[in-house]
Amino acid sequence: MFELERWEEIFDTIRKNKLRTFLTGLSVASGIFILVILLGIGEGMRNGISQEFQRDAANIIYVYTGVTSKEYKGLNPGRRIQMKNEDFNYTALKHQDDLEYKSSIFRIWNGIVNFGKESGSYRVEGVYPDYQFLENSGMVEGRFVNYKDHENFEKVVAIGKKVRDDLFKDGKDPLGEYVQISGINFKVIGVFTDPGGEREESLVFMPLSTAQRVFGGANNIANMAFTLEPEDNFEAALAASNYFSTEIENQLKETHTIAPEDESAVSINNSLENAKRFYDLMDMIKFFFWGVGICTIIAGVVGVSNIMLIIVKERTREIGIRKALGAEPLSIVGMVLHESIFVTAIAGFIGLIASLMLLEFVGPLIETQYISNPAVNFNVALTTVFILVIAGAIAGFFPAWRAARIKPIEALRDE
Amino acid sequence: MIEIRDLHKSYKVGSNSLHVLKGINFNVAEGELVSIMGSSGSGKSTLLNILGMLDEADEGSYTLDGVVIKNLNEKIAARYRNKFLGFVFQSFNLISYKNALDNVALPLYYQGIKRGERIDKAMSYLEKVGLADWAGHLPNELSGGQKQRVAIARALASDPKVLLADEPTGALDSKTSYDVMNLIQEINDEGRTILVVTHEPDIAAMTKRIVNLKDGRIIQDTQVNQVRAQENV
Numbered sequence: 001m002f003e004l005e006r007w008e009e010i011f012d013t014i015r016k017n018k019l020r021t022f023l024t025g026l027s028v029a030s031g032i033f034i035l036v037i038l039l040g041i042g043e044g045m046r047n048g049i050s051q052e053f054q055r056d057a058a059n060i061i062y063v064y065t066g067v068t069s070k071e072y073k074g075l076n077p078g079r080r081i082q083m084k085n086e087d088f089n090y091t092a093l094k095h096q097d098d099l100e101y102k103s104s105i106f107r108i109w110n111g112i113v114n115f116g117k118e119s120g121s122y123r124v125e126g127v128y129p130d131y132q133f134l135e136n137s138g139m140v141e142g143r144f145v146n147y148k149d150h151e152n153f154e155k156v157v158a159i160g161k162k163v164r165d166d167l168f169k170d171g172k173d174p175l176g177e178y179v180q181i182s183g184i185n186f187k188v189i190g191v192f193t194d195p196g197g198e199r200e201e202s203l204v205f206m207p208l209s210t211a212q213r214v215f216g217g218a219n220n221i222a223n224m225a226f227t228l229e230p231e232d233n234f235e236a237a238l239a240a241s242n243y244f245s246t247e248i249e250n251q252l253k254e255t256h257t258i259a260p261e262d263e264s265a266v267s268i269n270n271s272l273e274n275a276k277r278f279y280d281l282m283d284m285i286k287f288f289f290w291g292v293g294i295c296t297i298i299a300g301v302v303g304v305s306n307i308m309l310i311i312v313k314e315r316t317r318e319i320g321i322r323k324a325l326g327a328e329p330l331s332i333v334g335m336v337l338h339e340s341i342f343v344t345a346i347a348g349f350i351g352l353i354a355s356l357m358l359l360e361f362v363g364p365l366i367e368t369q370y371i372s373n374p375a376v377n378f379n380v381a382l383t384t385v386f387i388l389v390i391a392g393a394i395a396g397f398f399p400a401w402r403a404a405r406i407k408p409i410e411a412l413r414d415e
Numbered sequence: 416m417i418e419i420r421d422l423h424k425s426y427k428v429g430s431n432s433l434h435v436l437k438g439i440n441f442n443v444a445e446g447e448l449v450s451i452m453g454s455s456g457s458g459k460s461t462l463l464n465i466l467g468m469l470d471e472a473d474e475g476s477y478t479l480d481g482v483v484i485k486n487l488n489e490k491i492a493a494r495y496r497n498k499f500l501g502f503v504f505q506s507f508n509l510i511s512y513k514n515a516l517d518n519v520a521l522p523l524y525y526q527g528i529k530r531g532e533r534i535d536k537a538m539s540y541l542e543k544v545g546l547a548d549w550a551g552h553l554p555n556e557l558s559g560g561q562k563q564r565v566a567i568a569r570a571l572a573s574d575p576k577v578l579l580a581d582e583p584t585g586a587l588d589s590k591t592s593y594d595v596m597n598l599i600q601e602i603n604d605e606g607r608t609i610l611v612v613t614h615e616p617d618i619a620a621m622t623k624r625i626v627n628l629k630d631g632r633i634i635q636d637t638q639v640n641q642v643r644a645q646e647n648v
């Protein structure tokens with residue numbers, strides 16, 4: 001029909017019914033606002049939890065041993081399984097093409113570390129150079145232990161940031177200084193940080209060879225850690241990682257004469273398996289927020305429908321007058337819908353822009369442990385506005401249609 | 416202009432049916448000013464609503480300006496109302512959020528006339544009813560007589576064949592009533608056909624013909640010597 005004329009008529013109506021327009025708009029705008037903020041917080045939670053999980057390399061496979069629980073080939077249960085350098089070397093060689101990083105770990109218990117008058121108890125470990133990448137550590141200054149240190153049994157250590165802060169007061173530079181571990185001097189060659197935070201920065205690393213020699217470790221190792229070369233996708237990575245875990249478990253069980261079904265003697269912590277749990281958790285969070293979001297939309301739609309119902313009721317007499325003056329039913333429906341779509345669309349965008357601005361400016365300031373950088377996909381937000389507008393239109397259609405079909409005399413009798 | 420034959424209308428009230436119009440036969444020629452009288456509940460409004468296509472008869476025929484009005488769907492009825500008829504109600508029925516001018520312009524909107532022309536035309540009708548100065552006022556800023564004059568201007572705006580007025584003076588005092596009747600007489604003087612439903616004999620006396628309704632039948636239909644409203648003011 002006469003489009004421009006219709007617009008004029010709509011604007012006229014809106015201008016002269018400000019409160020009604022405001023209330024409709026408010027409910028739509030606040031619905032969208034709440035929804036976008038909600039989705040933003042959901043995203044922020046995903047980001048926050050992701051960071052929590054990024055302490056170690058995402059695909060690390062950790063091997064440690066315990067005590068046998070089953071009798072096997074005449075050997076009693078209760079045997080402590082001790083891994084040796086040979087175990088590590090064998091695996092490293094056998095899988096050399098598949099492995100990205102690899103390290104065995106020798107643990108020094110009771111690691112009291114002194115510098116001058118200061119002292120503290122830290123985890124002290126002998127590791128290979130690759131361990132820096134397995135731990136996802138970054139260097140603040142100096143360097144990590146390297147292969148030369150390892151070959152030469154150097155008495156050097158890389159210390160965590162927390163260790164530095166504890167032992168080296170007044171901002172003293174630790175590089176080149178000597179710390180005592182169980183009374184033996186070690187030269188500090190580097191300071192590292194770890195995304196895992198303080199707990200992972202309260203560590204002291206030295207070359208594996210040095211650790212075994214100085215602390216009477218013979219060729220014993222406590223753990224082994226590996227990462228595999230990256231795969232194209234998560235599923236492939238998970239498959240490779242599970243395959244490798246099984247291989248290494250079987251290998252160790254064979255070497256150390258352990259019953260194949262013994263669950264406690266060899267443990268393999270496959271973080272991709274954990275990652276899968278983590279991704280599942282992510283999906284659950286996502287589903288939860290979408291669920292809440294959809295409920296919000298439904299509530300919004302119900303709200304808009306209600307308002308439309310009231311508006312149409314309130315306008316019954318006006319509709320009767322218009323019909324008496326020659327308005328066709330379709331033009332009545334068109335008028336009501338046109339107005340409602342226009343108002344919900346404008347209000348929806350206002351809510352959208354307000355919430356996006358809030359996320360944009362306030363979002364980055366939120367840095368709690370579990371929420372970080374809440375944000376929302378603009379297209380998703382836009383889609384929700386359209387859903388609400390369309391739903392509002394559909395919801396408005398039925399009362400409008402009914403009103404348009406009431407006989408004018410009945411509408412006019414309506415007091 | 417109007418020809419009705421054997422018109423019947425019943426309303427359903429619960430399980431009973433109330434026979435309101437019991438065979439009305441009635442012609443109105445172009446340029447007539449007819450008043451329909453009768454006691455309350457006699458079926459005056461019902462008759463007028465059927466003539467105005469706001470309601471439909473159960474039986475009988477109705478011809479308006481040569482067009483047979485039958486089995487109308489809503490859309491056609493709306494078009495005919497817009498083209499042929501102008502309504503004036505007892506309770507004015509102005510749209511409360513539109514000012515006098517926009518109210519008068521509304522039938523023209525439904526005729527598809529552009530805004531500029533609409534406003535010009537509406538203004539000329541407001542002038543005709545003597546309310547040009549009140550064009551920008553909302554209905555609730557107008558007196559009852561002024562509201563009814565706006566309603567008359569609105570009814571005239573679409574240049575209808577017939578003006579139908581259901582107790583146009585019912586909510587007005589006698590002085591204002593005569594003003595409104597004066598206006599109606601002037602419009603009739605220009606040749607427009609007008610039907611007025613009224614209770615009041617003095618108002619009926621200002622028309623040219625009085626039709627008396629009782630229990631859904633016409634009991635009397637007389638031409639009268641018109642009393643000019645001007646003389647009573």
Ligand SMILES: Nc1ncnc2c1ncn2[C@@H]1O[C@H](COP(=O)(O)OP(=O)(O)OP(=O)(O)O)[C@@H](O)[C@H]1O
Nearest residue numbers: 426427428433435454455456457458459460461462
């Ligand atoms: N929609 C309806 N449903 C049921 N009954 C109705 C309806 N409209 C009118 N009536 C009945 O029809 C009869 C005639 O009504 P109508 O409005 O035509 O009377 P009237 O002559 O205009 O009376 P008044 O002078 O009081 O306006 C009344 O008894 C009324 O109750």
Ligand SMILES: [Mg+2]
Nearest residue numbers: 459460461581
């Ligand atoms: Mg009546």
